[in-house]
Amino acid sequence: MNEFAILAASFMGREGWGNDRTRLRPWPESVAGALQRGEVEALRWGTLFSSETSRFGRMDLLSRLGLMAVELLDAGIETMDAAQRNAVGVCVETRSGCTATDAQFLQTPLASAFAYTLPSTVLGEICIRHRFRGPVLCLAPVAGQGGSVEAALGWLNRGEAGACVCVACDVMDKRFAASVLSPQDVPGGGWQGCAVLIGCGTDASGGQPLQPDSLPRLARSLVASGIGAPNSVI
Amino acid sequence: MTAQGVAIAGSVGESSQRLDATPVVIAGSGTVTALGLGRERLEQGLLANASGLRNCPRLAGKGYQSTMGGFVPDEVWSALRGRDPAHADAPAYLLADAALREARAEVGSGGLNSAPASRRGLVLSTTKADITALEGDFHHWTSSITAQRHLFPALLAADLGAAHDIAGPVQCISTACVSGLLAIQQGALLIQEDKADLVFVVGVDLFSDFVLSGFTLLKSLDPEGCRPFDAERKGLSLGEGAGALVLARRETVASPALTVTGWGSSNDANHLTGPSRDGSGLALAMNRALQKAGTAPHDVDFVHAHGTGTSYNDAMEGMALRSVFGNRVPPYCSSKGIFGHTLGAAGLLETIVCLIATRNQLLPGTPGLRCRDPSVPDSLLDKPRAAGSLRRILKINAGFGGVNAALVLEWGGG
């Protein structure tokens, strides 16, 4: 019988960024003010990573957050072979959806901008970069209902995936989001990007198993507190 | 690979209790398409191999690559708005609600429909929900609060749930053009995980200027209407509509029914808007679904393809079919020449086409097809024909972001 555990977590939001190893760190001075004001365009790949990336400049903000959240995970993804990558499922959840990107497209209609007006594009960018070919799902969490973590556990339990990456990303559109969404669904500063990797693993925390919760809350708390003993991959 | 992390509830042990894989069947359905309101119109259209695509005068002269599409007829819009004036400017809600009403009516008033509200679930599938509120804002007119709410698919799902006495699980799937099949999968899981006894799965998308201008920029529309798998195909035709299914446990439904026996999905991991040239991503989803269903490729009687009519998609699908079925590709068709590419509604409407096909033991044709592209498998169905025995069906869709999904359905029992 398989045991599954959250092996890694990452979080980016108004208050800071990090993963379960680095814990939550404040943003560099150069971008802190802008990010606290919700100006997500100030966040660039180079703000956090020195690795190469392809076409970051044309991605919408939602895709940038999703891709960076996965990049932040300290989970040994780079050591996975093709067979393992073929079995990694990806589930993206977004409360804001693409409304901000949609407005951008209406303003400046371009083929590439249109391609980003779907949350599946966030998922696509993640799968392209990491060559993940497992099951897929993008959902908009309904208040009080489950989200990506539940879906991922289902894949794992039924043997439909060997590991799963769950991503939550949000860029709230300024015109509508605040007036129609409930406050608990609107992240501080109007944006966030976070991820967890769930896979085969034993529990190192020694405590009660975590209850599947909203992914942003789960990720944020794991980044703040760390995950048990240091991760070791055998 | 053994790693250490944090255990999460629901991951260990609990799963073994519910691995009974109780069969889930389709107990009812409802539709609104370019052919009109109601399943009967769709059925008539299927039997006649009809096309509901037409030119829309209001779109002329705006520079769109095509004004052909699968539009819900004006008289249907008038009827829906007349019946529900509170949602007059919330078209996605109107279509989804209409499909749900028909599906509920088919289930009937006794038995199944008496499941308590807390045991009834809803899964919504949509790519753009009600985009008209955003279009309005851009053009400086204001929509009602209801329409603004429905910019957010989760709120549209919540509102539809509330209107249909659903107090059980509510989910909202938005995964491009595979949303419909994934929503059916999620609905089946709710029943198998004993979280609901009755699940309504509804897919909806509108024919909007937003999407039309996007596909114009991608230059992927056929000005004369889509011709799936045709040698001269030039692109897709958009459509709008809603399709709803009611899912329930097999033992609660009398007579032959269509069972959801397997599913699978995958990512091409290749390009955002162009499918993997070799169709390997779609083939992966298909093989996963067949494996889950325990169905061998040679036992599939019919494949309902995605078949958008674009040069790339149809070529890729042909390769995926060969990859899975070798040189014995079952008869296959595309319905996008009937009602257009309905995006988030496609998986639902096209599964309902499969349902109608099994009830009539009829293999559907491919409206819009004139002359098959010689490079796609020759078992392509141009016109409807009687099926020898239509039992096992494979339904497939693909979408932006390299996503692919497949569903295996089996007819019979009773």
Add this chain to the structure above:
Amino acid sequence: MQPLTDELKSKIIKALNLDKVTPADIKQDEPLFGTGLGLDSLDALDLVSMLERDYGILIQDMESARQVFASYGTLEDYVQRNRR
């Protein structure tokens, strides 16, 4: 000839959000697609939009665009001859 080169290279970089590319990085005979600059089909469509917007050039189908976009040099030639 020089002003068009500087202008066109800058417009390409801006239209396609090519972060780390400068006009000096775009070589005359370098392929634009696949290798070279490594652009993809979405970029091709965005370039078509840019040509229409900034130079009044209409490209009707992507098949004919293929030859025009073979290299930066062929693109510049085409713009030079067809701009309005």
